Amino acid sequence: MRIKGFTYEVNKHLESCTLNNTTVIIDGHNIFYSMYRTSGLPYALGPESDRFATYIRKRFEILKKVNVNCFILIKGGHENEDMLDIHRKNRKLRGKDFQLTHCHENINPLFAKDIFLQTLKEMDFKIIVCCRNDIVQECVALARQLSCPIISFNIQYCFHSISYIPLEPGSTFILDENNNLKCQKFTREKFLKDYKITAEKMILFILLTDTDIFDENTFNNFLFNIRFKKFQMRFLLKWLQTHNEDRALQVILNYLSDTDKSKFVKEREILRMKLLGKIEPKNNSVVNFINENEFQIEDKDPLWFEKGVYLHHISLDYIDLYYYKIVKDSHLIQNFNADISCLICIDVIKYAYDLLTNFKGDNITIWFDNSTQTQNVDVLSIAKPEYIADCCVFEKGWDNVKDLFLFQHFFIETFKSFNFDALERAPADSRMLLIALVFFTRKKVEDVEPEIYSIILSYVNIRVIGNAPKIVEKPSLDPITDKDSVLTEDCEIAAAVMREYFEVSGEELRVIFDPKAFHTLLQFQRCLKELNKLNTLCGASYDATVYSRTYNGTFVYKILCDIKESDNAERFITNILNPAATVLAFVEGMMRVYNRMLYEF
Numbered sequence: 001m002r003i004k005g006f007t008y009e010v011n012k013h014l015e016s017c018t019l020n021n022t023t024v025i026i027d028g029h030n031i032f033y034s035m036y037r038t039s040g041l042p043y044a045l046g047p048e049s050d051r052f053a054t055y056i057r058k059r060f061e062i063l064k065k066v067n068v069n070c071f072i073l074i075k076g077g078h079e080n081e082d083m084l085d086i087h088r089k090n091r092k093l094r095g096k097d098f099q100l101t102h103c104h105e106n107i108n109p110l111f112a113k114d115i116f117l118q119t120l121k122e123m124d125f126k127i128i129v130c131c132r133n134d135i136v137q138e139c140v141a142l143a144r145q146l147s148c149p150i151i152s153f154n155i156q157y158c159f160h161s162i163s164y165i166p167l168e169p170g171s172t173f174i175l176d177e178n179n180n181l182k183c184q185k186f187t188r189e190k191f192l193k194d195y196k197i198t199a200e201k202m203i204l205f206i207l208l209t210d211t212d213i214f215d216e217n218t219f220n221n222f223l224f225n226i227r228f229k230k231f232q233m234r235f236l237l238k239w240l241q242t243h244n245e246d247r248a249l250q251v252i253l254n255y256l257s258d259t260d261k262s263k264f265v266k267e268r269e270i271l272r273m274k275l276l277g278k279i280e281p282k283n284n285s286v287v288n289f290i291n292e293n294e295f296q297i298e299d300k301d302p303l304w305f306e307k308g309v310y311l312h313h314i315s316l317d318y319i320d321l322y323y324y325k326i327v328k329d330s331h332l333i334q335n336f337n338a339d340i341s342c343l344i345c346i347d348v349i350k351y352a353y354d355l356l357t358n359f360k361g362d363n364i365t366i367w368f369d370n371s372t373q374t375q376n377v378d379v380l381s382i383a384k385p386e387y388i389a390d391c392c393v394f395e396k397g398w399d400n401v402k403d404l405f406l407f408q409h410f411f412i413e414t415f416k417s418f419n420f421d422a423l424e425r426a427p428a429d430s431r432m433l434l435i436a437l438v439f440f441t442r443k444k445v446e447d448v449e450p451e452i453y454s455i456i457l458s459y460v461n462i463r464v465i466g467n468a469p470k471i472v473e474k475p476s477l478d479p480i481t482d483k484d485s486v487l488t489e490d491c492e493i494a495a496a497v498m499r500e501y502f503e504v505s506g507e508e509l510r511v512i513f514d515p516k517a518f519h520t521l522l523q524f525q526r527c528l529k530e531l532n533k534l535n536t537l538c539g540a541s542y543d544a545t546v547y548s549r550t551y552n553g554t555f556v557y558k559i560l561c562d563i564k565e566s567d568n569a570e571r572f573i574t575n576i577l578n579p580a581a582t583v584l585a586f587v588e589g590m591m592r593v594y595n596r597m598l599y600e601f
Contacts, residue, residue: 001156003209004216009233010158010166013191017165018180020066024165025143027152028116028127029075029135031167034153035059036112038170042504044513046521046553047109050462053548056119062173064123066181071146072120073139073286076129076309077319110525111547113316118546128286131309131319136160137274138286145287149185159202159275161188201240203271204248208236213267214260222255286310297397304395305356313398314356315533321349322356325364342366344443344523348530350379351410352537358392359384382413394537402539410534411435415442422596423542430590432535432545433459436528438597443527444520451520453569454560455551456590461498463549464586465491490580497576501558512561521556 039055041048063070117127130138140160143150149163157164164186167173176182192202208219226239240248253261289295289310297307305322308314320326327342327349342349346366353364363378385406387393394401411418418438423431437452464486504512532545566572577584 002211003155005233006155010155010186013194014184014186015190017183017185018176019068019183020180023069023146023148025139025148025150026070026072027135027139027150027154028072030152030154032113032116034169035116036108042554043107043109044509045504045518045557046525047111047115047551048554049111049115049547049551052112052115053119056116057123059172060120060123062181066179068181070125071142072125072127073135074127074129075135076316077132077323079132079134109553110529111551115547119548129309129316130286131306132323133282133285141285141287158186158191159188159206163187195237196241197237198245199276200245201248203268203275204252205237205240206271207264207267218260222252300390300395304392308394313536315536317533318352318356321353321364325362327364327366340366341519341522341526345527345530346379347414348534351382352534354381355393355406355537358389382410385409398539402541407535407538407541419597419600422593422600426590426593428543429463429546429549430459431542432532433528433550434594434597436531437594439531440524440527441598448520450560450563450569451524452594453563453573454556455524456587457559458552458556459550460583460587461555462552465494465583486582486586490582494577494580494583501555502552504554504558518557
């Protein structure tokens, strides 16, 4: 919905309110998309995952302080193929248009949504995915059921009979003197009362002003006749106030072509149903899944897929993959003269699709986000694992899926052997990272040792150096070094040495940015993300990568530049970390595990 100038009207009709010890619905889909931009963090070199997670915590921790019970709803997939097609056609050019000197509002780094969801889960917020349902309708339905307000920044909520609390991008809540959350709410009832119009006239108002329904020039003759001034909504609202519903409708229709008349009548009925009618929730509606007990997956459950999504076994990205056989290529900055970034791990995506569809053998399609192009991808399926199922290996749920070793099966079939045993020597939270690094290395033709060192150093800096007192698990280090001690003083030394790699100025970025170098790192990020999704789908044999404790894009890229310039990755790392012996030993231990997995079959 796009109504020019309506936000001003919303602000005029807000009422002060407070929140404490109550429940709210948060439109997480709406809130998320502006968060990385409003954080002010660089994105050109990849996500600054650790800092983005800190920003998210600061934004949401105030809700915990006032004991607000939040249901955070996230959009997952599209309702039907028509909506999917509209979504594709309306997408803006993003990565291909990227210029370092321009401000790009629509570019989110690859891990951004994962970091958003992981951070909120760590804060014990309840995340619910709207699986192929309209997220606005779902938020409204749940708000009505729980009799609570909705927090978002979407004017669609203004026209539903709920309390809507607008939260502008970048703004934060504050507490009053009694430690209540200070807010302002908008209600449809107050808006209609203030302008003395009915809900039916409100629908006419939407049809006349929403440029997502009609082109803004459609009603020029009508608006000229009533002397309407653009962007001054109150004149149109006052005109509606002075005409009864039937008369207002007739006057509007008189100025429309036959085609537009038919569309107007049709859209009016749709809006009446959405905004005024009572819509029974679908079987897969979130209102049916707010209780954990209702998430049980029965034997051959017809809703096994939707419940798998709600239980977070099935990634959001798999929804359109499963229903429409679509893979969305990265909309991020990448080298568009090279292979699109997802091709390096397309076999991972195809295997996930095969598992979800019981290996029915369909091809999948890649969307290019830089145009309306698509590419059908014929990827050979690997041999089907040994299991018995009528429609899908997950039809009985995920309780025993891990025991089928579906995740390991992919690697054995792809590479003929894979040294999973070596992972026992690495910290649990680094194992998926190491698996992805080995997968990435085997897929690349060129030498990627500098990239491997850079990425492992990112993990060590964020997870070990940044949390020295909290680290318990250590990898197998040099035999002469205590395996369980990375000294705090060494962490402080290493942190001082590495600090410069976490910062980048605009001028420096223009000097060091190379699309080819970044593209290789983006390919790794795709591998890490897709393998984590597959691991979760297959029962989570390994702890999922927590991106905010693993990957800082600025650090990885900047230190990669210096490693490549040195022409010897191992010597460069040894020299730079030599004053912090136990940190260096930790890095060497991680590299030892990586090399054992890579070379010992």
